[in-house]
Amino acid sequence: MQRLHIIQISDTHLTPHGQMPAHHQNIDPWMKLTAIIQDIRTLPYQPDLIVFTGDLIHSGSADDYQRLHGVVHMMKDEFNCHVRVILGNHDTRQAFYEGYLPADPGPYYANRMRIGNNDFYFLDSKIDGYEAGWLPTAQLQWLGKHLRQAPTKRAFLFLHHPLDGAPMENMHYAILQNTPELLSALRGHNIGGVFSGHVHFPTSYLNGDSILNVVAGSASFDIDCTDPQLHEIRESSSYQIITVDRGQVGVTTRQLLQNAPVLDTLQIPSTRFLTKRPANL
Numbered sequence: 001m002q003r004l005h006i007i008q009i010s011d012t013h014l015t016p017h018g019q020m021p022a023h024h025q026n027i028d029p030w031m032k033l034t035a036i037i038q039d040i041r042t043l044p045y046q047p048d049l050i051v052f053t054g055d056l057i058h059s060g061s062a063d064d065y066q067r068l069h070g071v072v073h074m075m076k077d078e079f080n081c082h083v084r085v086i087l088g089n090h091d092t093r094q095a096f097y098e099g100y101l102p103a104d105p106g107p108y109y110a111n112r113m114r115i116g117n118n119d120f121y122f123l124d125s126k127i128d129g130y131e132a133g134w135l136p137t138a139q140l141q142w143l144g145k146h147l148r149q150a151p152t153k154r155a156f157l158f159l160h161h162p163l164d165g166a167p168m169e170n171m172h173y174a175i176l177q178n179t180p181e182l183l184s185a186l187r188g189h190n191i192g193g194v195f196s197g198h199v200h201f202p203t204s205y206l207n208g209d210s211i212l213n214v215v216a217g218s219a220s221f222d223i224d225c226t227d228p229q230l231h232e233i234r235e236s237s238s239y240q241i242i243t244v245d246r247g248q249v250g251v252t253t254r255q256l257l258q259n260a261p262v263l264d265t266l267q268i269p270s271t272r273f274l275t276k277r278p279a280n281l
Contacts, residue, residue: 002116005045006242008158009036010053010197011218013090014068016060024233024264027257029220032237035256036219037075043241047081048115051122053197053216054088054160056096065099082113087126088160088198089133107280108139112146118192118244119150123159125176127278133161133176133198136281144185154192156244162196162215165205170228172273174199178281183208193249195242200233201225202240202253214251216240222258223266231266235259 014029015021021028040047052072057064072083087096087109097104108124121143125133135143147155162168164179175198176182186208193212200223204214222236237257243250 003246004048004115004118004242004244005043006156006244007040007047007050007239008053008195008197008216008242009033009050009219009239010160010216011055011088011200011220012052012057013055013218013220014057014060014064016057016064017067022058024235025221026235026263027237032219032257033071035237036239036254039239039254039256040079047079047241049081049120050075050079050083051120051158051195052083052085053158053195054086054126055090055198056085056088057092058090060092060095060099062095062099065096069100082115084111084113084120084122084158086122086158086160087124089126089131091126093126093128108136110139110142114153117153119146119153119155121146121155121157123157125159125161127281130274130278131174132274133159134178134278134281135159135176135182137181140181140185147185147189151189154190154247155186156192156242157186157194159194159196161198163194163207163213165207165213167203167205167215168199170225170271171199173268173271177274177277179207183211186211192244193242199223199225202238204251212249214240214242217253217255221263228271229268231268232262233264233266234262 161176200218202217217238224232238255
């Protein structure tokens with residue numbers, strides 16, 4: 001079986017053109033992305049797939065997403081591999097549609113691809129107006145249909161918002177709000193893992209039918225959520241490499257930057273799941 005190397009880059013929070021980096025970042029996130037690309041060049045193998053798992057540009061315009069598209073096109077050519085992006089809560093959906101895509105895909109941006117015996121699903125958990133994520137019923141039906149049509153393939157899922165699990169106990173207000181519905185769609189299928197970002201700290205856990213969940217750290221800055229009511233932000237940058245080999249899955253974090261000083265804090269009034277469900281779901 002083919003050994004695969006998948007690069008996951010999450011939460012780049014690239015600065016829109018003409019703006020200064022956010023006050024909790026001393027280094028321009030575009031420079032951090034450049035450093036990640038340079039680090040990928042040093043790897044002893046070519047990646048088979050690169051995935052950006054959301055929060056691509058922090059409230060960007062169509063022109064900003066067009067600039068990102070140019071970077072993605074360069075990475076496709078240089079590394080001779082597939083590059084996919086998905087949306088996060090800080091992305092601007094309409095600007096992304098106008099600047100990045102050739103055509104408007106509709107209410108959500110989800111797609112899939114196959115490499116050998118592996119199917120990769122790129123899901124859209126962004127709901128406008130919310131930090132937390134949901135997967136709409138229509139998207140779950142689309143996912144379930146394709147899983148049923150490919151019972152011999154191993155499926156890997158990428159989305160911005162992490163599923164519920166033990167390390168997410170203090171993050172219920174921010175993560176995927178309908179984890180049970182997604183797990184229901186996955187039940188009985190050959191799932192290699194679920195990969196997400198959003199919370200700006202790396203972790204891994206099992207849930208549902210012993211499904212592997214891996215959350216990537218951020219390419220732009222770190223958030224320490226140890227204190228559930230007061231989260232600390234520090235300058236950092238990392239990405240992760242997912243290796244799939246003969247049925248085994250492993251993940252390595254490449255930490256390129258980690259500074260100790262706290263640059264900002266986030267006050268969290270409540271860590272509970274949201275009680276309001278968006279009407280269009």
